[in-house]
Amino acid sequence: MTDYRLEFGWPDDGGLGESLIQQILAGEKTATCCPRSDYDEEGIGAVLSSVGTSVDVVDGSGDVRCRVRMLAVYETTFGLPAPGLVKGEGNGSDVEAFRRDHLDAWAEDMAAEGYPLNDDTILVVEEFELEP
Numbered sequence: 001m002t003d004y005r006l007e008f009g010w011p012d013d014g015g016l017g018e019s020l021i022q023q024i025l026a027g028e029k030t031a032t033c034c035p036r037s038d039y040d041e042e043g044i045g046a047v048l049s050s051v052g053t054s055v056d057v058v059d060g061s062g063d064v065r066c067r068v069r070m071l072a073v074y075e076t077t078f079g080l081p082a083p084g085l086v087k088g089e090g091n092g093s094d095v096e097a098f099r100r101d102h103l104d105a106w107a108e109d110m111a112a113e114g115y116p117l118n119d120d121t122i123l124v125v126e127e128f129e130l131e132p
Contacts, residue, residue, distance in 0.1 A: 021066070067130075
């Protein structure tokens with residue numbers, strides 16, 4: 001077991017975090033991703049070492065909502081996201097829906113941080129399964 005955990009939600013997120021957790025609980029969401037620029041070396045190390053372990057899923061208040069087993073961690077690009085990511089995010093095989101959803105969620109903040117979201121943006125993908 002690692003100290004790493006998946007966090008979904010933040011203050012004033014409009015219910016997005018709760019919606020994502022509900023998708024995990026329903027077995028509809030089996031992957032998540034973040035831009036590589038969100039991680040420092042310690043953070044990427046924690047993500048990589050989580051493969052094969054049980055990981056807590058916590059909400060915006062820090063409450064543990066469920067546990068998942070981390071199946072894989074890998075990198076892909078925003079321009080050509082891996083099929084496992086697109087499907088695991090609940091978009092089936094619709095790459096453009098995946099891109100629209102994440103463009104809406106990330107573009108403004110990433111640009112403000114000096115990392116404009118584009119086709120070459122590296123994403124760190126985490127694939128998981130809900131534990132009973």
